[in-house]
Amino acid sequence: xxxNIGTVNALIRITIGLTMVGCSAARIGRHPHHHQxxxxxxxxxxxxxxxxxxxxxxxxxxxxxxxxxxxxxxxxMTKEGSPINPS
Numbered sequence: 001x002x003x004n005i006g007t008v009n010a011l012i013r014i015t016i017g018l019t020m021v022g023c024s025a026a027r028i029g030r031h032p033h034h035h036q037x038x039x040x041x042x043x044x045x046x047x048x049x050x051x052x053x054x055x056x057x058x059x060x061x062x063x064x065x066x067x068x069x070x071x072x073x074x075x076x077m078t079k080e081g082s083p084i085n086p087s
Contacts, residue, residue: 003055004064014052020045 005013024042028035051057 001054001056002061004060005051005055005057007055010052010055012052013048013057017045017048017050017052020048 021042024038024045027038028042031038
């Protein structure tokens with residue numbers, strides 16, 4: 001995996017992720033029978049912590065690759081600029 005976020009961004013993601021995990025764990029501890037939404041929040045927080053540690057965000061990667069594909073010309077992707085399905 002290639003890193004695609006900076007150090008400051010990673011530290012912010014770790015901080016927000018740990019806050020989300022901590023708050024969700026506290027709410028699950030207070031209300032153990034109503035934990036469905038809190039589990040989702042905890043998983044999203046854990047995902048943010050993981051993104052911060054690895055400095056890789058799949059959504060950022062998807063966005064950057066999508067921008068590159070929009071700027072490519074179809075003719076430049078084919079052999080010698082010829083159409084894909086010649087008739």
